[in-house]
Amino acid sequence: MTAKAPRIFKVSDGYNVGDFLHYGFDNVAAAELLLKTNARYFDSGAYLAHLGLELLLKAWHLHVFGEFKEGHLIDDLWKKLMQHDNKLHLDKKSSELLTKIDTYSTLRYPNPAMPQEIGDDDLPGILKLQAAIYSRMPMEMHNIIAALSGVRKGGRVLMEKPVES
Numbered sequence: 001m002t003a004k005a006p007r008i009f010k011v012s013d014g015y016n017v018g019d020f021l022h023y024g025f026d027n028v029a030a031a032e033l034l035l036k037t038n039a040r041y042f043d044s045g046a047y048l049a050h051l052g053l054e055l056l057l058k059a060w061h062l063h064v065f066g067e068f069k070e071g072h073l074i075d076d077l078w079k080k081l082m083q084h085d086n087k088l089h090l091d092k093k094s095s096e097l098l099t100k101i102d103t104y105s106t107l108r109y110p111n112p113a114m115p116q117e118i119g120d121d122d123l124p125g126i127l128k129l130q131a132a133i134y135s136r137m138p139m140e141m142h143n144i145i146a147a148l149s150g151v152r153k154g155g156r157v158l159m160e161k162p163v164e165s
Helices: 017-037 039-065 074-084 092-108 120-136 139-146
Strands: 008-010 067-069
Touching: 017 039, 017 120, 017 139, 039 067, 039 074, 039 092, 039 120, 039 139, 074 092, 092 120
Parallel strands: none
Antiparallel strands: 008 067
């Protein structure tokens, strides 16, 4: 049985750098809320943090390469960007954080054989890594981020219904 080739997601197929950035930043923001709220939500918060950082790196891949491969390892996404631009690097602590946060993808499902530790004390590292990734993004991506709308996201208009008393 041959291994199935990973799916490729391309800008030419309609995938958009801005959408990935928007979802990525919002997922990390949601993770922050969950990690500040209650230990019951730590697994979900950590999973969202991983997803958010993954989307930021995939946005970067869309920007640089016009595509990204199927998969969820943020360490692999970062390494490919470093191969493309040898000036990119993370300090030792940030690299260790990236590896640790990569394990949060396992929180998607319960896994009694490999319980994953997560606590609210992990939040500063998550936010530090997000800032490190953001600060290394090309200026064109910063311009895309600056143009993101608080009321439009992923082709939708975001609205809240009035609360009736």
